Amino acid sequence: xxxxxxxxxxxxxxxxxxxxxxxxxxxxxREGIYDIRGFGAKRKVPHFDDLLLLGASVSRYPLEGxxxxxxxxxxxxxxxxxxxxxxxxxxTIAGMSFGAxxxxxxxxxxxxxxxxxxxxxxxxxGMTEEERGHSEKLVYQLLPSRYGMNPDDxxxxxxxxxxxxxxxxxxxxxxxxxxxxxxxxxEMRDLPKGIDQRSSCRHPDWxxxxxxxxxxxxxxxxxxxxxxxxxxxxxxxxxxxxxxxVKSGADVVVLDGMExxxxxxxxxxxxxxxxxxxxxxxxxxxxxxxLGMHREVQLVVSGGIRTGADVAKALALGADAVxxxxxxxxxxxxxxxEYQEEYEKxxxxxxxxxxxxxxxxxxxxxxxxxxxxxxxxxxLGGRRLANYLRAMVLETQTLARACGxxxxxxxxxEDLVALTIEAAAMARVPLAGTKWIPGLDGKTx
Amino acid sequence: xxxxxxxxxxxDLSETSIRELNQRLHDAADGGPQAWRITHPGGxxxxxxxINAPLEIDIDGHxxxxxxxxxxxxxxxxxxxxxxxLAENIMSGTVIVDGDASQSAAATGRGGLVVVRGNAxxxxxxSMKGVNIVVEGNVGHLSAFMAQKGALVVCGDAGExxxxxxxxxxxxxxxxxxxxxxxxxxxxxxxxxxxxLTGLLAEAGVDADPADFKRYGSARELYNFNIDNxxxx
Numbered sequence: 211x212x213x214x215x216x217x218x219x220x221x222x223x224x225x226x227x228x229x230x231x232x233x234x235x236x237x238x239x240r241e242g243i244y245d246i247r248g249f250g251a252k253r254k255v256p257h258f259d260d261l262l263l264l265g266a267s268v269s270r271y272p273l274e275g276x277x278x279x280x281x282x283x284x285x286x287x288x289x290x291x292x293x294x295x296x297x298x299x300x301x302t303i304a305g306m307s308f309g310a311x312x313x314x315x316x317x318x319x320x321x322x323x324x325x326x327x328x329x330x331x332x333x334x335x336g337m338t339e340e341e342r343g344h345s346e347k348l349v350y351q352l353l354p355s356r357y358g359m360n361p362d363d364x365x366x367x368x369x370x371x372x373x374x375x376x377x378x379x380x381x382x383x384x385x386x387x388x389x390x391x392x393x394x395x396x397e398m399r400d401l402p403k404g405i406d407q408r409s410s411c412r413h414p415d416w417x418x419x420x421x422x423x424x425x426x427x428x429x430x431x432x433x434x435x436x437x438x439x440x441x442x443x444x445x446x447x448x449x450x451x452x453x454x455x456v457k458s459g460a461d462v463v464v465l466d467g468m469e470x471x472x473x474x475x476x477x478x479x480x481x482x483x484x485x486x487x488x489x490x491x492x493x494x495x496x497x498x499x500x501l502g503m504h505r506e507v508q509l510v511v512s513g514g515i516r517t518g519a520d521v522a523k524a525l526a527l528g529a530d531a532v533x534x535x536x537x538x539x540x541x542x543x544x545x546x547x548e549y550q551e552e553y554e555k556x557x558x559x560x561x562x563x564x565x566x567x568x569x570x571x572x573x574x575x576x577x578x579x580x581x582x583x584x585x586x587x588x589x590l591g592g593r594r595l596a597n598y599l600r601a602m603v604l605e606t607q608t609l610a611r612a613c614g615x616x617x618x619x620x621x622x623x624e625d626l627v628a629l630t631i632e633a634a635a636m637a638r639v640p641l642a643g644t645k646w647i648p649g650l651d652g653k654t655x
Numbered sequence: 656x657x658x659x660x661x662x663x664x665x666x667d668l669s670e671t672s673i674r675e676l677n678q679r680l681h682d683a684a685d686g687g688p689q690a691w692r693i694t695h696p697g698g699x700x701x702x703x704x705x706i707n708a709p710l711e712i713d714i715d716g717h718x719x720x721x722x723x724x725x726x727x728x729x730x731x732x733x734x735x736x737x738x739x740x741l742a743e744n745i746m747s748g749t750v751i752v753d754g755d756a757s758q759s760a761a762a763t764g765r766g767g768l769v770v771v772r773g774n775a776x777x778x779x780x781x782s783m784k785g786v787n788i789v790v791e792g793n794v795g796h797l798s799a800f801m802a803q804k805g806a807l808v809v810c811g812d813a814g815e816x817x818x819x820x821x822x823x824x825x826x827x828x829x830x831x832x833x834x835x836x837x838x839x840x841x842x843x844x845x846x847x848x849x850x851x852l853t854g855l856l857a858e859a860g861v862d863a864d865p866a867d868f869k870r871y872g873s874a875r876e877l878y879n880f881n882i883d884n885x886x887x888x
Binding site for chain 1: 701740782820823
C-alpha cells in the first residue's frame with residue numbers, strides 16, 4: 211500500500227501547482243512553519259554549465275598536457291598583511307561551523323585541505339582544536355554572533371574573514387536548532403544546551419562601510435598586521451559591495467553566489483534571495499578594476515562550484531580563487547549511497563538529503579550525535595577530499611592548457627562563450643558563434 | 656586602578672602611532688613596563704586593542720572606536736569618554752570610563768568588568784557573553800540585545816527594547832525602563848542576585864542600594880521555535 215499518486219496520460223499536472231508545490235502547501239497547512247533545510251539552491255539558474263571554453267587552435271597555441279607546466283598557486287592577502295596566504299591550488303574550503311558539522315568532519319576538512327596545500331575556514335561557533343590542529347592554513351571567521359570569538363584564536367589564525375553575508379541568505383542571520391546543541395557546542399557558544407541558537411544578521415559593533423573600515427583596523431591592530439583580512443559578502447549588489455569592502459581595507463573579497471550552501475536556512479531564502487555567481491563575478495571584477503585593485507585585492511568566489519570546469523570558468527571571469535562547501539561535504543561522504551536505507555527512514559534518499567539542520571545525518575557529518583559522528587572516519591574523509599581537490603585541479607589545468615595558459619589565472623573572459631542569451635548577458639561573454647553580448651548595446655566589451 | 660607618573664611608561668599619541676603603541680603593549684606580555692599612561696588620545700580608534708597581559712593603563716582623554724577591544728587581563732582607566740564598541744569582546748580585566756560610552760559598549764564581552772561613570776548609548780552589552788557591565792547613568796535602546804551571559808547593572812534609566820531576545824544575562828535597573836524587549840520580563844530577586852548586584856556595585860565603586868533596583872531576565876519563551884510565538888519575532 212502506498213500513498214504515491216498515480217499518474218497517467220490525460221492527467222495534466224499544473225506547471226504552477228506541480229506535485230512539489232502542492233506537497234509544500236499541504237505541509238505548511240499542517241505544520242504552520244516555513245521549510246528550513248540545508249544544502250544550497252535547488253532551482254536551476256544560469257551557471258557555469260552555460261559557458262564554454264574556447265580551446266586554442268591557429269590563433270592561440272595550446273600547452274602540452276603532460277609536459278608543460280601550468281601553475282595553480284595563488285597568494286591571497288598581498289595588500290596589507292605581513293604574512294599573505296600562499297595556496298598551492300586556487301580552491302579553498304568555505305566556512306562551515308563546528309555545530310553544523312561534527313568535530314570529525316571539521317578535522318577531515320583540515321586534513322584534506324592541508325594535503326593539497328590549501329586553506330580551510332572556521333564557521334559560526336568558533337575554532338576547534340581539531341580543525342586548527344589539522345589545518346595548516348586556517349581562516350578564522352568573525353561573524354555577527356561572535357560565538358566563541360576570542361583574541362587568542364584571532365592570533366593563531368592564518369587569516370581573518372569578516373563575514374557580512376552568505377550567498378544562501380543575503381541579509382539573513384544564522385540558526386542552529388536546539389537538537390544540534392550538544393554540551394560542547396553550548397559551551398563554545400556561551401549558551402544553554404538544547405535551545406535554538408540564532409545568529410544575528412548584523413554585526414553588533416559596527417554598521418556601514420565607514421565603521422567596517424575602523425573594525426578592520428582594530429583587527430589588524432590586535433593581530434599586529436600579520437594576517438590578511440578577508441571580507442565575505444553575499445552576491446546581491448556585488449559592484450557596490452565589493453567597492454565598499456575594498457574601500458574598507460579588505461585584503462581579499464570573498465563573493466558567495468545564491469547557489470552557495472548553508473547548514474540551516476529557510477527554503478524561501480535559499481531559493482529567492484541573491485543572484486547567481488555567474489552574474490556576480492563580472493560586477494565584482496568591474497568594481498575592482500574601477501578602483502585599480504583587480505589582482506591587488508584578491509577575489510575568491512563561491513556558490514555551486516563542483517568541477518574543474520567551474521573553477522576554470524570562474525577564474526576566466528576574473529576570480530583569483532574559488533571556495534567550496536557543499537561539494538566538499540559530498541566529497542567527505544555526505545549523501546553517500548551506502549546510507550540509502552537510512553536516508554529513506556528520514557524521508558529522504560541519497561542524493562536528496564538536505565535536512566542538515568536536524569542533526570540526524572547518517573553519514574556522521576552534519577550532526578553532533580556522538581554515535582553518528584563515530585561512523586565518520588576523519589582520516590578517510592580527509593583523503594577523499596584531497597582526492598577530489600586534486601582531480602578538480604587536474605581538470606582546471608587541462609582546460610587552462612587547452613586555452614594556452616601556463617597559469618590558471620591567465621584564463622580570461624576572451625576564452626569564454628555562452629550557450630544561452632541569459633548567460634551571455636550575465637557573464638558578459640559572447641553567445642557562442644556570435645559576437646553578441648546582450649546588454650552591452652552592440653559593444654564587445 | 657590608575658598609575659603614577661613616576662612609574663608609568665608614557666606614550667604621547669600626538670607623536671606615536673596607534674600601530675606602534677599597540678605593538679609595544681602587545682610586546683609587554685613578554686616583559687617590559689607594566690604601567691602605562693597614554694596621553695593625547697584625541698579620539699583615535701583601537702587604542703590599546705588586543706592586550707594580553709595584566710598591564711595597568713591610564714588614558715588621558717577621549718578615545719575613539721574599539722578602545723581596549725578584546726582585552727585580556729589589563730586594567731584600563733579612560734579619563735574621558737569612549738567611542739563605539741568600547742572594550743568589545745573583552746575577555747578579562749577591568750575597563751573604567753570616567754565619561755560616557757557610545758554605542759555597543761562591551762559588545763559580545765566574554766569576561767571582565769566594564770564600568771561607565773556616565774551614560775552608555777544604544778546597544779550597551781549587545782550579545783554579551785559573560786562580561787559584567789555597570790553603568791552609573793542611563794543606557795540607550797536595545798541594550799543587552801540577545802545577551803547571553805554576565806550581568807548588566809544600570810543605575811539610571813534604560814531605553815526601549817531592553818533585553819530584547821535575551822538569553823541568560825541578568826539585568827538590574829534602578830531607574831525606569833522605557834520598554835522591555837521580546838522575551839524580557841521583570842523577575843524576582845533571589846539571594847544569589849542580591850549578592851551578585853551588591854558585589855558588582857562594590858567592585859565598580861558605585862554607592863547605590865541594591866534594594867532600589869529591579870531585576871530583568873529571560874522569560875525563556877523563545878528558546879525553541881514555536882509557531883504560536885510568531886508574533887513575538
